[in-house]
Amino acid sequence: MTRLGYGEEIRRWRVARYCEHDRHLNAQLRDFTLMTAGSKAEGLTCLFESDRDILRTLNGVICVETGINLNTIPDDISVFWMDDTGVYPGHCILLLKRPARLLYTIINDALCEIGYGKLLLSSVLFIDECSRLATRHRLGTVETVLHERAGPALPETRGGILKLDYVYSIRCQCPSILHRWAVRPRHWPQSVVVQKVVSLGAYVTPTGFRESENKHIEWRICFNSGETELMNNLNETQANVYVLLKWILKEIIKPTNKEITSYVLKNIILWQAENTPQTEFHSRSLLHWLHDGLRGLRTAIEKKLLNYYMIPERNLMEACGLEDALKRKWIKDITEMIESGPNVILRLEKIRKAIVASPEPMLWFSKTRTELEMLNLEKMNRVTKCENENGEHDVPDFMLYALRKRQEEILREMMIRMLMEGCSINEFPKMFERINVW
Incomplete structure (x- = not known):
């Protein structure tokens, strides 16, 4: 894995370089704060191996849970209230609680009246405004191709090879959700990391629950900064298990409509880490934990159930669009991989080439x-x-x-x-x- 570019040293080096690049970019921005997320922020992919996920958080706006003292929030920040009544776990509706004197056009044009003088922020209108903003901003960029929206992400390709996924978001304060996560009994991570994750807070992104009648006004609660911190605290064996699972997903399972995503695998790894003493993850146990991860994936597919690591009430397999015939096929394929023992990694092209290649x-x-x-x-x-x-x-x-x-x-x-x-x-x-x- 080290020779293929997934060693601990290069992983940490990538993390530092992307953090540095984010700082340089944010020095140029005023209305947004930018943050690299996903596999690039975790140092687990090579330069052009996958898309670079970039979270663009709108400054001057915040959403809060009920009970937050608004007097602690400066007057020049617009405040929305997170209403989770009647929505799927991990989602909410944003009601305008206190507008700032100067309201962003991107916010103002996405507001909808719901009667009794109340205004809510439509996720669909918000992403439409973000898309128009991105189009105007990128028109003059050389060799930049804008692609069709994918959920909350606005993808683009630069120079024919650099793929970027921009996700616009709003920062939120949800201490009760983070507290429930922080007080869970666990083997991992250490308490200092838990407190850091809590301090990093959360975001809402403009996408509703797929089967909801009100998905056009719903927002999803995310913990991108915290999840990056957690992934960066995995040891080398845990990180390698995650990388191998992603290769298996891409090369063997091959979902065509995102019925299963790498985010599902990430949550399997996080649950695995939390429920197991850290001393059990070492180089000699790599294949054991790879098989354990495959068993977790098989169970998630079979039961169509995988609890979201940060908000367990949210089922990541709910409304994933997995048909019964495909479900049976994947269960059979994963079972065969588990039964093949160590030979499972030989089904991966990169591993085979690395083994066959001459040392020099x-x-x-x-x-x-x-x-x-x-x-x-x-x-x-x-x-x-x-x-x-x-x-x-x-x-x-x-x-x-x-x-x-x-x-x-x-x-x-x-x-x-x-x-x-x-x-x-x-x-x-x-x-x-x-x-x-x-």
Whole structure:
């Protein structure tokens, strides 16, 4: 796993680089606060291996549970009340409690009257306004393609290979939900991590429960910052189990309509960690916990039940669209994987190639792939930092020059090696992308 780019050292390094990039980007923003989420924030994917999930939180707006003292919230912040009456667990409706003197257009245009002088914030209208805002903002961006909305996410592709998923959100205060999570008996994480997760708070994103009649006005409660903190506190074995489960989902189970997502697997791993002493997760127990994760996934599919780690009352498999025929097939496939014992990992292409590859070329590939990814992330941060300091992209910078020069040297070495091994020169343009997907 280390040679394939999933070792503990490179994982921690990625986390630090994406956090740094978020800081540089937020220095340029006024109305939003940006945060990398998902696998990129957890350091568990290579550069172009998957989408980069970015949470854009609207500043100057907050939603709160009943009982929060509004006098503790500055007057220049609009306040919404989270009403969870009659909605599916983990969701709520936002009622305007106290508008700020200056109300964002994106908020004002998404408000709906419900009688008796009350206003609620429609999730559908909000995401529509965000989509229009994103379209206006991205029209002048070179080589940027905007894609169709996917749930609360607004996807786009830059330069043909960099895939971004923007999710707009509003920060919320829900101390009672976080308290119920914090006081659960557990083996993991440590109390200091629990308190940090509580302090990071929550968000609401504009998406309702799929089968709800009122999904156009419902919002989902999320804990992106807290979940990232939890995932970053998993040890190397737990992180590797999660990565292997994601590969199994993508290469073997192959859901076509997101009946099962990597988020389901993440919750299986979090429950596994909470209910088990941390000392039981070590390198020699990797396959044991991989099989345990597969059993958890099989149970979730069979019963169509998996409790959300932060709010157990919410069933992540509810309304997942899983048909009986597909359910039976996946149960059979997972059972066969469990019965195959250690050989289950040989069904994964990356693992097979790593085992079959000669030691010297594999080490060269691992070293080259890692260095290219590190150079790219460093260059990404340097470009953004130069923009902040100089306001221009093309101001000469020694560090940028050195990073680009080293990239060119590595790519030249790759090209020479490919030609010596009989590869066509036509294969070279896509090599850079492929090597960073591993």
